[in-house]
Amino acid sequence: MDQINDRERARLNSLLRLDVINQPPNAMLNELAEVAALALDCPIGIVSLVAKDQIWLKASPGIDGLDQLARDEGLCGSAVRQDDPWVVENAAIDVRTLANPLVAGDFGLRFYAGVPLKGSDGHNLGMLAAIDAKPRPISERELTILKKLGEVVVHLLETRLEERLLDAVTSDA
Secondary structure, eight states: OOHHHHHHHHHHHHHHHHTOTTSOOOHHHHHHHHHHHHHTTOSEEEEEEEOSSEEEEEEOTTOOSOOEEEGGGSHHHHHTTOSSOEEESOTTTOTTTTTOHHHHSTTOOOEEEEEEEEOTTSOEEEEEEEEESSOOOOOHHHHHHHHHHHHHHHHHHHHHHHHHHHHHHHHHO
């Protein structure tokens, strides 16, 4: 099997180990996504976890009633493969996004700035992103803020796993 497939398998195993997809909503993740949106002056912030075929929105202030979508329907599905931030300043003219349903369809996505949520084992679990229906540039300062918030999101996710494991051990004792 080639390296890309091996890398994706390791990434998915890391996501499964974290055991967060089926966990109940977390208000702190929602707050962090909201801060990301505010920092970039966008109406939408998301914390996504990218599984094999689905993107799970663990926080999505600015979007009502959507908690998952098919991996090929969201920009996070492609962005999670990158180790660097994934920025689309104008999705209507960016060749990476022209065919995406969120860009071409009614949603009208034009701006996407996301940073990978890199777990402590080095694998990207998902994305923290700010989204807008208007195209716009992004500054280095805004990217730095997004990266720092992404680190906090990962710390929160990993700490929650440690707490669940500790609870399981102490309840068995």
